Amino acid sequence: DRIRALIIEVCKRVAKRIVELSSKEYVGDWDNEHSVFAYLARKDIGFLSEREKGLIIDIYGLSSEFGAHRIIADREYARLTKNIAYELFLLILEKLKKFIETTNNTK
Numbered sequence: 001d002r003i004r005a006l007i008i009e010v011c012k013r014v015a016k017r018i019v020e021l022s023s024k025e026y027v028g029d030w031d032n033e034h035s036v037f038a039y040l041a042r043k044d045i046g047f048l049s050e051r052e053k054g055l056i057i058d059i060y061g062l063s064s065e066f067g068a069h070r071i072i073a074d075r076e077y078a079r080l081t082k083n084i085a086y087e088l089f090l091l092i093l094e095k096l097k098k099f100i101e102t103t104n105n106t107k
Contacts, residue, residue: 007059014096018045021103034057048095059084
């Protein structure tokens with residue numbers, strides 16, 4: 001569950017930064033992770049593609065301790081989801097860097 005919490009926290013912070021940069025209003029509950037994911041994938045925001053949003057949702061679900069039918073032991077499962085999440089964070093942060101650069105160039 002720590003990985004899940006980290007995924008949503010990173011996504012919330014990125015979404016809040018995008019609100020600041022783009023002035024595109026966030027309408028939704030910040031405590032609803034799917035609302036945050038949907039904001040990041042809005043076409044007028046242009047931050048996440050639908051596939052990237054799906055990837056985040058899948059990894060978020062995979063990291064749940066309540067996930068169905070684990071195929072490996074808990075320790076390996078935790079290691080796997082942690083490593084996948086770290087790669088996801090690198091992707092998100094690289095996209096945020098490019099978003100900031102693009103936003104600064106259009107001002």
